[in-house]
Amino acid sequence: MTTKNMIDIEGLTKVYRTGDVAVHALRGIDLAVAPGELVSIMGPSGSGKSTLMNLIGCLDRPSDGSYRLVGDEVSQLSDNDLAEVRNRRIGFVFQSFNLLPKLTALQNVELPLMYRGLTPAERRQMATDALTRVGLAHRLHHRPPELSGGQIQRVAVARALAGQPAILLADEPTGNLDSRSGEEVMVLFQELNRGGVTIVVVTHDDHIAAHTRRIVRLRDGRIVSDEAVEQPLDAVAELAKLPPPEDEGMEAVEQARGARKAASESSVRAAAPAPSGRSGAAAAKEAGL
Numbered sequence: 001m002t003t004k005n006m007i008d009i010e011g012l013t014k015v016y017r018t019g020d021v022a023v024h025a026l027r028g029i030d031l032a033v034a035p036g037e038l039v040s041i042m043g044p045s046g047s048g049k050s051t052l053m054n055l056i057g058c059l060d061r062p063s064d065g066s067y068r069l070v071g072d073e074v075s076q077l078s079d080n081d082l083a084e085v086r087n088r089r090i091g092f093v094f095q096s097f098n099l100l101p102k103l104t105a106l107q108n109v110e111l112p113l114m115y116r117g118l119t120p121a122e123r124r125q126m127a128t129d130a131l132t133r134v135g136l137a138h139r140l141h142h143r144p145p146e147l148s149g150g151q152i153q154r155v156a157v158a159r160a161l162a163g164q165p166a167i168l169l170a171d172e173p174t175g176n177l178d179s180r181s182g183e184e185v186m187v188l189f190q191e192l193n194r195g196g197v198t199i200v201v202v203t204h205d206d207h208i209a210a211h212t213r214r215i216v217r218l219r220d221g222r223i224v225s226d227e228a229v230e231q232p233l234d235a236v237a238e239l240a241k242l243p244p245p246e247d248e249g250m251e252a253v254e255q256a257r258g259a260r261k262a263a264s265e266s267s268v269r270a271a272a273p274a275p276s277g278r279s280g281a282a283a284a285k286e287a288g289l
């Protein structure tokens with residue numbers, strides 16, 4: 001074996017038993033995800049997407065099959081060991097955000113770091129860094145009810161990222177968001193993915209999936225297709241197509257950032273053929289962007 005896969009799943013099954021009823025939620029999943037991938041998982045309601053994500057995220061154990069996470073078999077671990085792996089290796093973003101409404105953004109992001117044996121100052125620094133990374137440095141002390149839906153989702157992403165996980169898992173991260181906020185989450189995911197974070201995202205939305213580089217489809221607990229996306233959508237470009245946001249604040253700043261990037265790209269294109277030896281960045285700089 002040359003490079004370790006991030007996720008290596010073979011013959012994974014999950015049967016939920018409620019009284020006398022057995023639900024076969026997963027019926028033999030084989031899935032390998034390499035480091036640095038950006039994958040979406042799609043499929044009808046009840047097809048097993050969340051079940052699979054919960055297993056990948058070490059929130060639950062399979063009924064059968066093997067799951068190696070960065071080379072380590074985790075399918076048989078005890079609850080405590082599973083919690084430890086989850087805390088260190090996985091960042092999870094849920095559709096319903098799962099933030100505590102009475103805590104500030106900073107406190108929410110610090111929470112999962114409590115179990116890491118860090119000093120309060122270290123925790124604070126890591127949480128601040130993560131919130132800065134998602135563009136919320138100016139909202140550290142706001143509580144979720146004082147933030148927009150898109151901002152809350154970015155706090156959730158920051159919380160998932162703060163511990164520098166190997167994998168970011170997101171189950172319908174844009175399901176509760178308007179299209180602009182959803183697109184902003186995809187800007188963030190593509191940015192993080194370019195920075196090397198492996199991301200698996202569950203979505204019902206074809207447009208969201210079209211931003212990823214691979215689409216895995218489930219039906220009745222099985223994978224029915226697994227295809228590369230030839231030309232993933234660029235979230236920054238998609239964002240620029242949307243009508244401007246109504247409120248001032250981060251969205252407006254981001255829009256400006258997006259517009260600037262788009263402008264610099266088009267100016268580079270307009271300048272083509274570029275004189276040899278001059279980088280696009282230098283050209284953009286010269287153009288005053």
Ligand SMILES: Nc1ncnc2c1ncn2[C@@H]1O[C@H](COP(=O)(O)OP(=O)(O)OP(=O)(O)O)[C@@H](O)[C@H]1O
Pocket residue numbers: 016017018023024025043044045046047048049050051052
């Ligand atoms: N804790 C549970 N106990 C019993 N059955 C469950 C449990 N969780 C899920 N199921 C069942 O397992 C199947 C797969 O559910 P799952 O939540 O994985 O679907 P999904 O693809 O995420 O659907 P959705 O798109 O609606 O979120 C469903 O039939 C569901 O009813």
Ligand SMILES: [Mg+2]
Pocket residue numbers: 049050051
């Ligand atoms: Mg689900």
